[in-house]
Amino acid sequence: xxxxxxxxxxxxxxxxxxxxxxxxxxxxxxxxxxxxxxxxxxxxxxxxxxxxxxxxxxxxxxxxxxxxxxxxxxxxxxxxxxxxxxxxxxxxxxxxxxxxxxxxxxxxxxxxxxxxxxxxxxxxxxxxxxxxxxxxxxxxxxxxxxxxxxxxxxxxxxxxxxxxxxxxxxxxxxxxxxxxxxxxxxxxxxxxxxxxxxxxxxxxxxxxxxxxxxxxxxxxxxxxxxxxxxxxxxxxxxxxxxxxxxxxxxxxxxxxxxxxxxxxxxxxxxxxxxxxxxxxxxxxxxxxxxxxxxxxxxxxxxxxxx
Amino acid sequence: xxxxxxxxxxxxxxxxxxxxxxxxxxxxxxxxxxxxxxxxxxxxxxxxxxxxxxxxxxxxxxxxxxxxxxxxxxxxxxxxxxxxxxxxxxxxxxxxxxxxxxxxxxxxxxxxxxxxxxxxxxxxxxxxxxxxxxxxxxxxxxxxxxxxxxxxxxxxxxxxxxxxxxxxxxxxxxxxxxxxxxxxxxxxxxxxxxxxxxxxxxxxxxxxxxxxxxxxxxxxxxxxxxxxxxxxxxxxxxxxxxxxxxxxxxxxxxxxxxxxxxxxxxxxxx
Numbered sequence: 233x234x235x236x237x238x239x240x241x242x243x244x245x246x247x248x249x250x251x252x253x254x255x256x257x258x259x260x261x262x263x264x265x266x267x268x269x270x271x272x273x274x275x276x277x278x279x280x281x282x283x284x285x286x287x288x289x290x291x292x293x294x295x296x297x298x299x300x301x302x303x304x305x306x307x308x309x310x311x312x313x314x315x316x317x318x319x320x321x322x323x324x325x326x327x328x329x330x331x332x333x334x335x336x337x338x339x340x341x342x343x344x345x346x347x348x349x350x351x352x353x354x355x356x357x358x359x360x361x362x363x364x365x366x367x368x369x370x371x372x373x374x375x376x377x378x379x380x381x382x383x384x385x386x387x388x389x390x391x392x393x394x395x396x397x398x399x400x401x402x403x404x405x406x407x408x409x410x411x412x413x414x415x416x417x418x419x420x421x422x423x424x425x426x427x428x429x430x431x432x433x434x435x436x437x438x439x440x441x442x443x444x445x446x447x448x449x450x451x452x453x454x455x456x457x458x459x460x461x462x463x464x465x466x467x468x469x470x471x472x473x474x475x476x477x478x479x480x481x482x483x484x485x486x487x488x489x490x491x492x493x494x495x496x497x498x499x500x501x502x503x504x505x506x507x508x509x510x511x512x513x514x515x516x517x518x519x520x521x522x523x524x525x526x527x528x529x530x531x532x533x534x535x536x537x538x
Numbered sequence: 539x540x541x542x543x544x545x546x547x548x549x550x551x552x553x554x555x556x557x558x559x560x561x562x563x564x565x566x567x568x569x570x571x572x573x574x575x576x577x578x579x580x581x582x583x584x585x586x587x588x589x590x591x592x593x594x595x596x597x598x599x600x601x602x603x604x605x606x607x608x609x610x611x612x613x614x615x616x617x618x619x620x621x622x623x624x625x626x627x628x629x630x631x632x633x634x635x636x637x638x639x640x641x642x643x644x645x646x647x648x649x650x651x652x653x654x655x656x657x658x659x660x661x662x663x664x665x666x667x668x669x670x671x672x673x674x675x676x677x678x679x680x681x682x683x684x685x686x687x688x689x690x691x692x693x694x695x696x697x698x699x700x701x702x703x704x705x706x707x708x709x710x711x712x713x714x715x716x717x718x719x720x721x722x723x724x725x726x727x728x729x730x731x732x733x734x735x736x737x738x739x740x741x742x743x744x745x746x747x748x749x750x751x752x753x754x755x756x757x758x759x760x761x762x763x764x765x766x767x768x769x770x771x772x773x774x775x776x777x778x779x780x781x782x783x784x785x786x787x788x789x790x791x792x793x794x795x796x797x798x799x800x801x802x803x804x805x806x807x808x
Contacts, residue, residue, distance in 0.1 A: 287651050289808040309653045317651035323644040327552060339544050340652035383648065393651075 238301060240265050240391055240422040241286065246295035248281050248446075255281040257446040258295065263439075268413065268423040270433040270454070273443035274533050279426040280320060282443075283393055286424075287317060299391060313342030318384040320395035320426070322376045326369035330359065330379050333368070334386065341387040353382045356408050373400040381409065385416070392416065394425040398432060410436055434458070434525040442532045449532050454525055461527035462486075462498040463520055465506065469493045470516040482506065541654035542661035549636060549666060560629065561674055565681035568616045572685035575612035579694045584608055605776045609690070610697040613682065617705035618771035620745070623712075626671060630713045631737050633666045634720035639730040641808050650808065660721065660803050664796055667717035675706045697775070704780035705771050711788035712769040716741060718795030719765075725802040765791065 239262035246259040256278040263269045284290040288308035297304040299311040338345035357378040442450040482505030489496040640646040727733035744764040751761030768784035
């Protein structure tokens with residue numbers, strides 16, 4: 233187990249090219265022990281390529297990737313002994329049963345799979361024995377996803393690498409997954425996950441990195457990123473208020489829409505100047521919407537798409 | 539090694555139905571050949587066959603044609619019949635291209651996310667390439683031996699056990715050679731279809747090269763390129779012992795292909 237101050241995942245100037253296309257360019261980041269780390273970016277941003285380098289399925293053209301202080305390429309066996317991996321696309325053979333998949337992958341794991349823990353996981357994701365003994369051709373996409381989650385977690389590894397973990401799960405199973413993440417996290421496990429569901433990332437991740445065309449565009453704690461977004465403030469008046477010609481009580485405060493009894497603002501920074509300015513008006517109510525991670529990340533995505 | 543065995547068990551479990559059917563069909567075919575040869579022997583048809591062979595065909599194929607028209611020739615035919623060889627070549631190409639199929643379907647992503655070396659994936663295929671053809675040929679040999687024991691007519695010129703085993707060993711070495719080279723090609727491929735299709739066509743072309751060389755002298759200069767050149771079953775039926783040099787060429791080529799496959803697979807992106 234890594235010490236708390238040493239990174240579980242360390243990427244240094246990692247570069248991967250496919251011919252002339254640069255999939256990942258000089259990527260440097262660290263993920264600390266016990267952290268739940270969100271790895272974000274549009275499709276083709278380089279997330280899956282990075283994950284596949286960590287698993288030594290791809291070889292980088294330059295730079296270094298290490299897990300628990302071991303080089304992913306030179307010491308791949310030791311690295312992979314510490315990883316539970318859920319791929320973005322689950323592609324098990326359709327003529328196998330769920331149990332055969334779990335048994336095969338369990339036998340190939342570094343540590344023996346506890347039958348009790350496996351059963352707990354299957355129960356948590358509502359996969360009874362009757363389902364686990366069915367062939368995968370009879371599984372829905374959601375069931376395959378659940379089986380994928382069980383195979384990634386069943387050996388209880390110190391590092392979980394999850395690519396789009398809740399894709400195809402119904403809301404109840406998403407909740408079950410979040411509860412499982414909270415539990416493994418409380419036991420000190422580190423989670424490195426990619427997701428397009430920003431509300432999910434906001435809810436479960438401690439820090440995020442945003443990749444843009446293979447380059448690191450942002451890396452910060454979720455809380456910090458959220459505060460990069462402006463808050464939306466609605467001021468509701470008890471009586472009709474005439475529309476002002478201009479209204480800018482302070483830098484960072486922007487009037488975004490005006491209705492007869494409701495003005496909407498976008499506010500960066502403290503609310504004080506806005507409150508001071510409207511205090512003389514017949515204010516009936518004030519609604520402050522907390523900033524969302526999505527507001528910031530979407531801006532990064534838009535810039536990527538340009 | 540244990541990881542390769544685990545993967546081999548997994549592959550065997552997935553393909554067991556096909557394997558059992560193939561094993562059964564080929565064993566039954568060997569039995570039917572003995573029955574057919576016995577019927578021809580008892581009705582004295584072999585002599586009449588020989589009389590009907592036109593002189594130009596005798597000139598082209600030599601004594602081998604006459605040897606083939608005998609009880610032993612018919613029984614041994616099961617070990618070099620083009621359809622049997624094609625079916626077994628198809629089997630080894632399928633085994634050799636399994637790793638690339640697993641790359642294509644991304645099944646290897648979850649397998650190699652575990653602490654097992656890439657060599658285990660190729661090692662599994664090598665194990666199956668050596669064992670499965672041996673198993674099928676073993677079943678064919680057993681079927682031939684048992685049916686000769688129970689069904690051969692008295693006085694028929696039964697082929698010796700040594701001859702039948704030699705044919706089986708030569709066929710196994712030929713399949714190992716095709717499998718080893720196929721594994722090397724598959725290790726450099728991204729899609730199973732892109733590997734298996736050309737490999738099948740190449741096997742057919744090389745079979746035809748060898749066939750052509752037997753009846754047309756100019757083609758003999760390139761016959762050495764064909765692995766089928768090193769499985770001269772007809773000569774063995776005519777009494778030539780199993781040539782060790784042929785087995786050496788086939789096994790060394792197979793080992794070279796396997797070595798290349800290990801190197802390519804360990805270096806490539808999956």
